[in-house]
Amino acid sequence: MPEETGGHSESLVHVAIKAETLFHIGPIAVTNSMVGALIVFVLLASLAWWASRNHAVVPSRLQSILEFPVEFLAGIVRGQHETRWRSVLPPVLAIFLVVLFSNYVGLLPGVGTIGIHTIEDGHEVVVPLIRPASADLNFTLALALVAFVLFVGWGFRANGVKGYLKETFVANPAYMTPLMTPIHLVSELSRIISLSMRLFGNVFAGEILLAVMLALTFAIVPVAFLGLEMIFGAVQALVFALLTLTYITLATAGHGGGHDEGDESGHHDADDVALRAGAH
Secondary structure (H helix, E strand, O other): EEEEEEOOOOOOOOOOOOOEEEEEEEEEEEEEEHHHHHHHHHHHHHHHHHHHHOOOOOHHHHHHHHHHHHHHHHHHHHHHHHOOHHHHHHHHOOOOHHHHHHHHHHHHOOOOEEEEOOOEEEEEEEEEOOOOOOHHHHHHHHHHHHHHHHHHHHHHHHHHHHHHHHHHHHHOOOOHHHHHHHHHHHHHHHHHHHHHHHHHHHHHHHHHHHHHHHHOOHHHHHHHHHHHHHHHHHHHHHHHHHHHHHHHHHHHHHOOOOOOOOOOOHHHHHHHHHHHHOOO
């Protein structure tokens, strides 16, 4: 969004809704949000590699900080799925970390301000080299589709394909099925739109806010907004992860969802020990 000041063309604020192409690799357009996503996955892979080689029984201060989101989400997931929490936790935690790091990429120095100078509609604008992936609707939609596959898959696992489809699309009493089936179908598919648009809209709005503050104020003022964006980014990541967990719970509820194939009572003791060990 270029603006004019003082009678000359200059770009004060430039935030595009869609991801902007930086270059092409054959037929593939590499966008600035793809660069942001690549940074996130490199950081997460590096963190996982470090954690797998530096895990201690008595955790250091850094290890305790890194384990906090795991312990926090583990407690929430176990409250929802007592017998299957160890298998539900990894995808929910992965979604949380991906969204969290994607949101925080936008707070790194130079993100949104360092880029390629170009001319659009007679105005000089700077196309950022790096953009938060969560500010790109393509990314949030893909993540919402992953979450959709997760909770539908858990529904199939808990109830069987026939049982899940019957519960979702066959009404009781049966004569209400022609009316209720379209409603249930729209309800299921609307979760994809809800998850993707909520995350995209909130992160994109924060991106615009930071861009405006950087352009119109001096350096100290945007620092306060950066702090708010850190809190806001964590909240958005937690909301996305907890909504995914809620949809998994709804998909498995009421049909023996408390018991998985292969789950044994001995797993309870192992889970208790794991949680207590993590807490110390």
